[in-house]
Amino acid sequence: MKAPKGNLLGLKPSELEKLRKTYQRRCLPAEVVSASLAQHLVEFSRQTARQVGVLLSRKGEVEWVFVGDAHGLELPDIGRMRAGSHRLRGLRLVHTHLKGEPLSEDDLTDLALLRLDMVAALAMDKKGELEKLFWGHLVVPREEGGLLWQTQASSLAKQPDAKALVEALEEEFGRFSKQWHSNRERALLVSVHVGKSRKEAQDSLAELEELAKTAGVEVAGTLVQLRKTHEAKTLLGKGKLLELNLLAMQKMAEVAIVDQNLSPSQAHHISKATSLNVIDRTQLILDIFAQRAQSAEGKLQVELAQLKYLLPRLSQSDTSFSRLAGGIGTRGPGETKLEVDRRRVKERIGQLERSIDNISQSRKTRRTLRQKRELPLISIVGYTNAGKSTLLNALTHASALAEDKLFATLEPLSRRLRFPKERDVILSDTVGFIRDLPKDLLAAFRATLEELDSADLLLHVVDASEEAAPQRLEAVERILEELGLIAKPRLLVWNKADKAGAAAEHLSLSYGGVAISAQTGEGLEALLFEAARHVFVKA
Numbered sequence: 001m002k003a004p005k006g007n008l009l010g011l012k013p014s015e016l017e018k019l020r021k022t023y024q025r026r027c028l029p030a031e032v033v034s035a036s037l038a039q040h041l042v043e044f045s046r047q048t049a050r051q052v053g054v055l056l057s058r059k060g061e062v063e064w065v066f067v068g069d070a071h072g073l074e075l076p077d078i079g080r081m082r083a084g085s086h087r088l089r090g091l092r093l094v095h096t097h098l099k100g101e102p103l104s105e106d107d108l109t110d111l112a113l114l115r116l117d118m119v120a121a122l123a124m125d126k127k128g129e130l131e132k133l134f135w136g137h138l139v140v141p142r143e144e145g146g147l148l149w150q151t152q153a154s155s156l157a158k159q160p161d162a163k164a165l166v167e168a169l170e171e172e173f174g175r176f177s178k179q180w181h182s183n184r185e186r187a188l189l190v191s192v193h194v195g196k197s198r199k200e201a202q203d204s205l206a207e208l209e210e211l212a213k214t215a216g217v218e219v220a221g222t223l224v225q226l227r228k229t230h231e232a233k234t235l236l237g238k239g240k241l242l243e244l245n246l247l248a249m250q251k252m253a254e255v256a257i258v259d260q261n262l263s264p265s266q267a268h269h270i271s272k273a274t275s276l277n278v279i280d281r282t283q284l285i286l287d288i289f290a291q292r293a294q295s296a297e298g299k300l301q302v303e304l305a306q307l308k309y310l311l312p313r314l315s316q317s318d319t320s321f322s323r324l325a326g327g328i329g330t331r332g333p334g335e336t337k338l339e340v341d342r343r344r345v346k347e348r349i350g351q352l353e354r355s356i357d358n359i360s361q362s363r364k365t366r367r368t369l370r371q372k373r374e375l376p377l378i379s380i381v382g383y384t385n386a387g388k389s390t391l392l393n394a395l396t397h398a399s400a401l402a403e404d405k406l407f408a409t410l411e412p413l414s415r416r417l418r419f420p421k422e423r424d425v426i427l428s429d430t431v432g433f434i435r436d437l438p439k440d441l442l443a444a445f446r447a448t449l450e451e452l453d454s455a456d457l458l459l460h461v462v463d464a465s466e467e468a469a470p471q472r473l474e475a476v477e478r479i480l481e482e483l484g485l486i487a488k489p490r491l492l493v494w495n496k497a498d499k500a501g502a503a504a505e506h507l508s509l510s511y512g513g514v515a516i517s518a519q520t521g522e523g524l525e526a527l528l529f530e531a532a533r534h535v536f537v538k539a
Helices: 013-024 035-048 105-113 162-178 198-214 238-251 264-274 281-292 296-315 342-372 388-396 439-444 446-454 469-482 502-511 524-535
Strands: 052-057 062-067 091-097 118-124 130-138 149-154 186-194 218-227 255-258 277-280 377-382 413-419 423-429 457-463 490-495
Touching: 013 035, 013 062, 035 052, 035 091, 035 118, 035 130, 091 105, 105 118, 105 130, 105 149, 105 238, 118 162, 130 162, 186 198, 186 238, 198 218, 198 281, 218 238, 238 264, 255 264, 255 281, 264 277, 264 296, 277 281, 281 296, 281 439, 296 342, 296 439, 342 446, 377 388, 377 446, 377 469, 388 413, 388 423, 388 457, 388 490, 388 524, 413 524, 457 469, 457 524, 469 490, 469 502, 490 502, 490 524
Parallel strands: 091 118, 186 218, 186 255, 255 277, 377 423, 377 457, 457 490
Antiparallel strands: 052 062, 052 091, 118 130, 130 149, 413 423
């Protein structure tokens, strides 16, 4: 026989036996609660002055029995949701209220967070007798911020038909979910910031939205929380978790993308509390790289980063990987490796690192040959989508892929560039940077980024039309410092002057560098002059 849960300390053996026998009771599927079970629960609460509750299946069977104190009770861990954004839990909560009170805020929180079929309170009067039945259920929200649940009161004799009510609710949720039918995954974007202004948080969220769209995700809604400290277990506070769950129901979202990097435990607890597939910023970026990697080298590098991300998560009791079936966060060359054990992951990481070492050696050989020809190397670096590939195309008449998307370029491309006085250089494009770029991704792309070590000049391209241009400049500088490249000669290139207007010139005067438009050709002559001054100093 199943054991009761909760606050059992101090109960008499006879009271514990009474709780255990609760599992043998049954209700009709159409009953919220049978009269005999209701009386049984009320009698226990009267004797012990403690709330007692049960979770009933749709067949009317008692699945869980648990005890609280005089003021409330805590539900046991009842596992994950059934599949389907329009499905309810398949369980209804029935419990006692000792002071005749209606459904509490905690009751409605449990109803929403757990997506219970129903929640009901057996309200007792001062004499400990059953006085009234309060019950509630979720409803389909008709408008933004609309009603999410409905509560009513009745006598036990006039309770609703639970079976018919729940079937009608799921049918209505099903119709509602079809409004959002899409081939793309629907995700909620979540951003939690400590010690930052709302403006900074919104800027960060806007970038996360760009990342999500680049990954092919349909953004269903956003949620921002400013806190003094992070909640260690779930990052979000309890109230925001509830809000996230309700928003997911309202928007029929199945994924939560968190702007911060989560520990395996945090991702597990958020997923458990909301029944959403939870991925963090690192996982989203890895997903984009996985989608965009085309060459064998790029695919090796992305797979290595994915497996290094996965490895520490395999040691957790987190079930998130075991229930993934493709989609955001699992795509790309590493997707077939997600369901393997630690030993096999470590073996594969070793193989990939050896392959990338071979690539690194080949690149080193090519660099040596180039240096023998005494051709200077200029490398273009910068924040993702700053216009680096467009600049390479404008200067060398190359045909590098240039899209208005984050991380459009993953494969490095080098072209010869002729300067005045018949002097040539090699101009190379590199993968774009982003704030908090995953360290495993930097490590995996080391063979590509080693090209920067031998560069004679770094052209640091910044999108001058972006409001957060100074912050993005600083983010790239921090990454260059991590790579040991901060001492390299650098020339700031304030791109998109055609969009930025006077702001581009102002930034170039404030920070140094050249204002240009790679799209229109404005300022390219001045850029070449400044680059030649840096590269051909001895000329």
